[in-house]
Amino acid sequence: MTIETQEYLIDIVEQGNEKALRTTLASMASADIAEYIDENFEVYGAMALMEKMSAEQQAAVFGYLRPNNQQELARHMEVGMLAKLFRDMSSDERADVYAMLNVKLQDALMRRMAKTERDDLLMLASYEEGLVGSVMTSGYASIPLGVTVETALYRLRQSAPEKETIYQTYVVDKEHKLHGVVSLRDLITASPDDIIDDIMVRDVLTVSPDMPQSEAARIISRYDLIAIPVIDKDRLLVGMVTFDDAMDVVEEEDTDTMHRSATVGKIEGGFKDASPFTIYRSRVNWLVLLVFANIFSGAGIAHFEETIKAYGALLFFLPLLIASGGNTGAQAATLIVRGIATGDVFKSDWPRMLAKELLVSVALGVTMAISIGVIGYWRAGPDIILVVALSMLCIVLVGSLIGVLLPFVLNRFGWDPATASSPLVTTIADTSGVLIYFGIASAILDFSVVPG
């Protein structure tokens, strides 16, 4: 929403002109109103604003609110009003909100619902977060086998208001087993007397409710689908995942991957609203772990204390060399991790990726060896230049290999490849860097010059 719209709404709210407020709200998108409420959240203000909207808009706005604000509002609302709101929400959002209410409120709501609604809600709320079942909706359109196009269209018209989309209609038998799908496009271009069975598509892409939601999202994105049906192991139709939910899932998963690649754990409900303690918790474990992991680098440097004392000039190049290994490794790891996540790179591609990275890293290593050689020219003699240039080449090579291989290795052991985060790769590359640098230095310098 533009800042102007925000400010305009703030003005209208402050003026207290109820009619103007109603008109303004009716003309606004639900996502924008929800953003306004989220940004200026205060329970009673939010409830007063909601009362100025139609029932449908109330439900839509409520569905867009941040989870903790939904929870706050639900707690302060009269049960009757909450039940009304519930009825107008889409079935997947309803299940999400239901799952976060306390038991007392859940019971009170249940008592106000019809049996079919209740069963539907319990079914949807029973799936663990992250699974297809938790993002699917039961607001799909379905028609029985054998009806004509005319009948199908008539039924769709009748049921349209309760459905999330009618652009895909699922064709089912008496047991609700999925037999095919027909798009509204095909329905309106077919002849009214055609039988559904003859125009429906039988090869339907489906997902199951206990699949990871990210998999469903990738299928929807890959095949450009508006929605995908969810069927259980007996091919019974249990729900549908729509493209807009898939977009949200992809965004959420990408956020998790990016955070993980900087050793930040999962933050439920978004970073902006997270409490300092939540953020602390999501970051502290890896940070402390990495402190301990760096003991190896420390021990490596300490081991070469005598060499360092004899050749003080080596210290100058230490950060340049160590950082380069880490940076090259982080580049390689990021390319592979993202490639695996988008399905561009397969698990079996590692030999090809490794071969290509070897080529690239030799070229990078040579370029960087020349760079550090040029820098070295102003700081040290030819023997030190030889040591740092050679070390740079080796460190870049080793850093790259760690960066390419670590994601595949983690994947092999069932870990998320994104755990091969830049900091982890950097830490491992650092230790190797220290050993390579001082190893090469001891070998070359101790033979050519006797330390004084």
Added chain:
Amino acid sequence: MTIETQEYLIDIVEQGNEKALRTTLASMASADIAEYIDENFEVYGAMALMEKMSAEQQAAVFGYLRPNNQQELARHMEVGMLAKLFRDMSSDERADVYAMLNVKLQDALMRRMAKTERDDLLMLASYEEGLVGSVMTSGYASIPLGVTVETALYRLRQSAPEKETIYQTYVVDKEHKLHGVVSLRDLITASPDDIIDDIMVRDVLTVSPDMPQSEAARIISRYDLIAIPVIDKDRLLVGMVTFDDAMDVVEEEDTDTMHRSATVGKIEGGFKDASPFTIYRSRVNWLVLLVFANIFSGAGIAHFEETIKAYGALLFFLPLLIASGGNTGAQAATLIVRGIATGDVFKSDWPRMLAKELLVSVALGVTMAISIGVIGYWRAGPDIILVVALSMLCIVLVGSLIGVLLPFVLNRFGWDPATASSPLVTTIADTSGVLIYFGIASAILDFSVVPG
């Protein structure tokens, strides 16, 4: 696609049973066939396979192929066949393919096209990559103001085969100015005699062709749209961006952001197919730049050579401290960069984010100071422990602040916040870390003990 499907297709192709091949291809999704061709790419094999498909499927499969394979095929195809393929492709894909052909082929194709098609193609191909104009399609459905629902439905039925979607229809006047939008859902639930003007939505969300494509994608995702109309400055309707293109844009942008956050430049056409030279070029600049940036760390360490020689134990803790500043900074920067990219964090939020990060980083700093203190207990005396614990606290604090502020600062100067990549933050944090560590060490140790 499952590995089974892949292998099955390979079998069928090898058997050379043409009828079986045709049936198999007809039953497969275009995206899957394209993947098969991409994975086993060979020009003549691909052309032979394409010949076994219907014209529509050929166009769809071609549209899914990787850009370099499209180019390769187009170069080897007869112009007549390419022109036929062109006619069946969606207008945005057609423009993409056209843009990468050589001038001779472009001319040959142009001569085989009707004037309106030609104008359309030239218009779409004229937009720079990354702008809305380059992803929009002219395959939208439109109807004039004033028609009845019945007429609208009749027209949609007639034109459906050429349209990318008919679920959104744009209502235009004689000059093709956009006045409203009507969904197919609303059309089929309305009465046939209703006039479009009365049922259309007038408050239409629109984008302009020279907006960044990522902005259009974020609007589509935020408002859960199937498509968004593109209008020029005179409100003339020039195209439409569909949800599936938006998904591709989001994925591509996220890939770019992730790459940039590890100092990898933009790689056109995907990482997997990129030549080693392309990958080298996308990585070398930042790496070399960072080598030079690390000179400051090196100079810092060199400056404190005497302190280090007097207190060799300090060396052991060097990597632990330096890495911690970089890691904390990378965490903070990643959270902010992703927050800005998804619209969760606004540019004006920086004071709030800074305040929260201060709280979090004090807590993280204390935890890590205790960790390094415990490690120090086994390696050094109380004075050194005091130095390293105090340094850790300061380094973590400074690292976090750099991580939070850098993205906002870059954004302020019109740079992409993702340029505040982990390696850049790490490099800056490293230099500060060296100065803080040895600064504190000199201050505390040189006063308490006289180096021997």
